[in-house]
Structures are given as structure tokens and as C-alpha cells.
Amino acid sequence: MTKILLVDDEAGILNLLKMSLELDGYDVFTAENGYSALTLFQQETPDIAIIDARMPGMDGIELLGKIKSLKPETEVIMITGHGDMDMAVECLRKEASNFLTKPVSEELLSLSIKRSLEKLGLKRKLKKYTKNLEILVREANDELERAYKFRENLIENSPDAIVSVKKGGEIVIFNSAAERLLGYSKETVVGAMNIVNLYPPGVAKQIMKDLRSEDFGGKGVLQKREVEILHKDGRPIPVYISASILYEGSKESGSVGIFTDLTEKKKLEKQLIRSEKLSALGQLSAGIAHEINQPLTGVLTFASLLLKKFRDDEQTRKDLGVIVSETQRIRNIVHGVLDFARETPIKKKPCSINEVIEKTLEIIVHQERFLGIHVTTDLESTLPSVLIDENLMRQVFMNLALNAVDSMKGKGTLTVRTRLMNNLVEVDFCDTGAGISEDIMENIFDPFFSTKTSSEGSGVGLGLSVSYGIVRNHDGEIIVASVPGQGATFTVRIPVRN
Ligand SMILES: Nc1ncnc2c1ncn2[C@@H]1O[C@H](COP(=O)(O)OP(=O)(O)OP(=O)(O)O)[C@@H](O)[C@H]1O
Numbered sequence: 001m002t003k004i005l006l007v008d009d010e011a012g013i014l015n016l017l018k019m020s021l022e023l024d025g026y027d028v029f030t031a032e033n034g035y036s037a038l039t040l041f042q043q044e045t046p047d048i049a050i051i052d053a054r055m056p057g058m059d060g061i062e063l064l065g066k067i068k069s070l071k072p073e074t075e076v077i078m079i080t081g082h083g084d085m086d087m088a089v090e091c092l093r094k095e096a097s098n099f100l101t102k103p104v105s106e107e108l109l110s111l112s113i114k115r116s117l118e119k120l121g122l123k124r125k126l127k128k129y130t131k132n133l134e135i136l137v138r139e140a141n142d143e144l145e146r147a148y149k150f151r152e153n154l155i156e157n158s159p160d161a162i163v164s165v166k167k168g169g170e171i172v173i174f175n176s177a178a179e180r181l182l183g184y185s186k187e188t189v190v191g192a193m194n195i196v197n198l199y200p201p202g203v204a205k206q207i208m209k210d211l212r213s214e215d216f217g218g219k220g221v222l223q224k225r226e227v228e229i230l231h232k233d234g235r236p237i238p239v240y241i242s243a244s245i246l247y248e249g250s251k252e253s254g255s256v257g258i259f260t261d262l263t264e265k266k267k268l269e270k271q272l273i274r275s276e277k278l279s280a281l282g283q284l285s286a287g288i289a290h291e292i293n294q295p296l297t298g299v300l301t302f303a304s305l306l307l308k309k310f311r312d313d314e315q316t317r318k319d320l321g322v323i324v325s326e327t328q329r330i331r332n333i334v335h336g337v338l339d340f341a342r343e344t345p346i347k348k349k350p351c352s353i354n355e356v357i358e359k360t361l362e363i364i365v366h367q368e369r370f371l372g373i374h375v376t377t378d379l380e381s382t383l384p385s386v387l388i389d390e391n392l393m394r395q396v397f398m399n400l401a402l403n404a405v406d407s408m409k410g411k412g413t414l415t416v417r418t419r420l421m422n423n424l425v426e427v428d429f430c431d432t433g434a435g436i437s438e439d440i441m442e443n444i445f446d447p448f449f450s451t452k453t454s455s456e457g458s459g460v461g462l463g464l465s466v467s468y469g470i471v472r473n474h475d476g477e478i479i480v481a482s483v484p485g486q487g488a489t490f491t492v493r494i495p496v497r498n
């Protein structure tokens with residue numbers, strides 16, 4: 001039932017109006033002054049208030065203001081005297097809904113209440129619509145946010161590095177994989193760095209050029225291409241890049257690139273190439289080494305004979321000496337190749353690595369090239385024995401020791417260490433020589449790669465590749481670490497077997 005609050009200081013009018021309204025079916029509350037009206041209003045929260053404007057104490061206008069601030073949607077009908085224009089204006093300003101002039105006619109009153117009720121109904125409907133609209137908007141927002149979060153998660157958790165830039169190159173997205181790949185944290189890159197600085201000089205420009213051309217998957221697209229990007233520490237990293245230009249409408253707004261790390265793939269490729277090279281070389285050399293060996297022996301024998309014959313002819317002796325020494329050099333190479341191509345199966349038996357090392361060093365340290373070189377060993381006494389072909393392993397250690405000595409040029413220390421590490425026996429050959437520069441590091445295990453001139457000794461370039469092959473045949477590996485100018489450490493790792 002609709003509740004109406006009726007306020008007038010004249011008790012007669014109050015009762016009259018109350019009766020008439022109750023007859024119309026309303027629930028009516030009455031008050032004779034502003035203060036009790038306010039209390040009643042708070043208790044009953046009526047939908048409509050009918051207030052006499054002129055009352056002693058708190059007048060109707062003040063009461064109107066208070067009611068509107070308590071419950072703005074309340075319909076308030078003011079009762080004013082005739083020609084009270086100023087007051088009417090004031091009431092309007094305070095958002096009264098309607099006026100009735102004294103004496104109040106019953107007809108006008110019920111009409112006015114009807115209008116107010118209609119207004120109230122509309123207001124309620126509007127409120128409901130607004131609320132529904134708010135819910136709809138909120139739901140749409142939630143949905144958007146979910147979609148956004150989903151996309152953000154997708155980017156963030158991609159195993160490939162994703163970097164997106166605004167037009168001009170400022171980085172705006174840099175996901176976790178990009179952080180891992182390039183060594184930068186998001187904070188130091190997003191909004192602070194230009195994509196150009198992630199590439200070697202000129203590369204970013206070329207990529208943008210290719211992106212805009214038709215030739216690499218269509219305009220605005222760059223299909224999987226191998227490039228290098230720069231790690232924070234300056235080191236180039238091989239990656240596949242796929243990229244595309246981002247558009248807003250028809251306007252270019254930026255671009256996005258996806259990078260796949262190729263470091264591991266490259267490493268495997270290199271290993272594969274190396275082992276292919278080794279096996280191809282093995283087959284080839286096995287064939288020709290035997291052929292060369294025989295005539296070579298002939299040349300050597302006859303040159304040595306001639307050398308004896310012309311013992312007294314100084315010049316001829318010198319010339320023949322060159323023939324002999326050069327032929328010997330060829331024979332060394334052929335022997336190296338034959339070792340390399342060794343086709344006899346390896347014979348493994350349990351051995352003490354420490355003993356093999358000691359025996360090897362014993363044989364070689366008396367050579368002339370060890371003059372001025374200090375050799376020390378630090379061998380772990382409790383190593384388990386390993387399954388190896390002793391002769392072959394001796395050859396490995398000899399190669400490593402000789403390389404170390406060569407690098408020290410008559411002055412320095414060779415330290416040989418052994419230890420057990422994660423079920424692997426590790427052997428270090430650590431020298432204080434020239435070290436290995438970064439640019440040849442990749443090549444030193446390649447057959448026939450050598451930096452040594454013939455005056456420096458053999459320098460065939462087979463020592464490391466032969467050793468590498470042997471150790472691989474023992475399911476082990478050789479790794480190298482070096483600080484150029486300070487020396488190198490070659491580490492042989494062989495698995496321990498029961
Ligand atoms: N300990 C080392 N210190 C510095 N450089 C080294 C060391 N060991 C190897 N190298 C480099 O690796 C190259 C290849 O070594 P490798 O033993 O295969 O061939 P080589 O010693 O030149 O010739 P060969 O061993 O056949 O007589 C060497 O020429 C040298 O440049």
C-alpha cells in the first residue's frame with residue numbers, strides 16, 4: 001500500500017486531508033511540525049510527502065530539503081498560500097514535485113497524488129533498467145577482462161620469446177621467454193628500449209624492410225627466418241624469427257616478433273657435422289694411407305742411402321736432409337691418419353685412470369719439448385676403475401699433454417687432475433699457455449685444423465679430432481675452457497660402469 005506523510009501545523013486541515021486520503025485507500029501518517037515529521041519519515045519511509053510550506057519552527061521548505069537529502073526519489077507535494085511566488089520558486093529549486101494552493105481541493109489532491117505515483121512508477125522502472133544495464137555492462141567488462149587475461153597468459157607463458165613494438169620500435173611487450181632468452185628483465189625493456197638494440201647493426205632495418213615486402217610470406221608478414229639477436233651481454237644468439245606488422249584499421253600501429261632459440265639445435269648440428277666429417281675422413285683415409293705408406297717408405301729408404309753416399313758433399317747432404325725430414329713429416333701425417341681411421345675394434349678392460357696418466361707422463365716428460373715446463377699431478381686416490389682401451393686412452397692423454405706443452409712455448413706449468421663427479425671420472429689437463437681465442441674455439445676439434453706452423457712441431461691438426469673420436473667411443477666427452485692469454489683446460493669425462 002502506498003504510504004503518504006502529511007504535514008501541517010493546522011490540526012483541522014490535517015485531519016480532513018487524512019480522512020479523504022484514507023478513503024482513497026492510502027496509508028497515511030500525520031505530523032504537526034517539521035521535527036516530528038522528520039522522525040516519522042525515517043521510521044516509515046513514505047513514498048509521498050505532502051507538506052505545508054509555512055509552519056512555525058522548521059518550515060516546509062527546510063523539511064523538503066531534508067527529506068530530499070535523505071531519500072531523493074521521494075515525491076514531495078507542497079501546499080502554499082495564494083500568490084506565494086517566491087516560495088514556489090524556492091520549492092522548485094529544492095525539487096518539489098507539485099504545488100497545491102490553500103484551500104486544498106480534494107480533486108486536485110488526488111490528481112496530484114496520481115501523477116506523483118506515475119512518476120514514482122517510472123522512476124522505479126528506470127532504476128531497474130539502469131541496474132540491469134549496469135549488470136550487463138559489468139558482465140561485458142568481465143568478459144573482456146577474461147579474454148584479455150587469457151591472451152596475456154598466452155603471450156606470457158609461450159615457450160617462445162614474444163616481443164611486440166609500437167611503430168617506431170619502442171618495446172611494449174616482452175614475455176618471460178624473452179627475458180630468459182635475452183637476459184633482460186621486462187622492467188628494463190618495456191617502454192625503455194628500442195627493438196633496434198636487440199639486433200646486430202642493420203638487422204632490425206632489414207627485417208622491417210622484408211616485412212613490408214611481398215616476398216617473405218606476403219605483405220606485413222615474415223615467415224620463419226634464421227637471424228641473430230643480441231643477449232644482454234652482447235653475445236649473438238641464433239634464432240628463428242616469425243614476425244608480422246600490426247594494423248589498427250588500415251594504419252600500421254606496430255609489429256610483433258616470435259623468436260625460437262636455436263642454440264641447442266646449432267650445437268647438435270655442429271656435432272653431427274663433426275662426426276660425419278670424422279667418419280667420412282676415416283673411410284677415405286683408411287684407403288689411401290696404406291697406398292701412400294709403401295712408396296713413402298721407398299723414398300725414405302733411398303734418400304737415407306743417398307745421404308750416406310754423399311756424406312762429404314755439404315750442399316747435396318743438406319738438400320737430401322730436407323727430403324728426408326719432409327718425407328718423415330709426411331709419414332707422421334700418414335700415421336696420424338691411420339690412427340684416426342683405426343678400424344680395429346677397441347678392447348676395453350677395467351683400468352685405473354691414474355695409472356694410465358702416470359705411465360703416459362713418464363714416457364713423454366723426458367722429451368726435449370718439456371724443457372722449462374713444470375708438470376704437476378693432483379690425482380684423486382679413491383677413483384673407481386673405468387672400462388677403457390688403455391692404449392687409446394694413453395694416446396688421448398698424450399695428445400692433450402703435448403698440446404698443452406706446445407701452447408706454453410718452453411715456460412709454464414701443466415697440471416693434471418683427476419676426480420669423481422656425478423658418476424663420471426674427470427681428467428683435467430690444465431696449462432698456463434697462450435689459451436684459445438674465441439674465434440677458433442669452434443674449430444679445434446675439426447680434423448686437420450691446426451694453428452701450428454711446421455717449425456713448431458707436427459701441427460697436422462689431428463690430435464684433438466683423434467682424441468675426440470676415442471673418447472666418444474668410450475661414451476665420454478672432451479670439453480674445453482680457456483681464457484686467452486692465461487691458458488686452457490681440457491677435461492675428459494668418462495662414465496663409471498660397474
Ligand atoms: N692446450 C692448448 N692451448 C692452446 N691451443 C690449443 C691447445 N690444444 C689445442 N690447441 C689448438 O687446437 C689446435 C688443434 O689441436 P690438435 O691437437 O688437433 O692439432 P695440432 O696440435 O695442431 O696438431 P697435431 O696434434 O696433429 O700434431 C692446435 O693447433 C691449437 O691451435
Ligand SMILES: [Mg+2]
Nearest residue numbers: 399403463464
Ligand atoms: Mg696436437
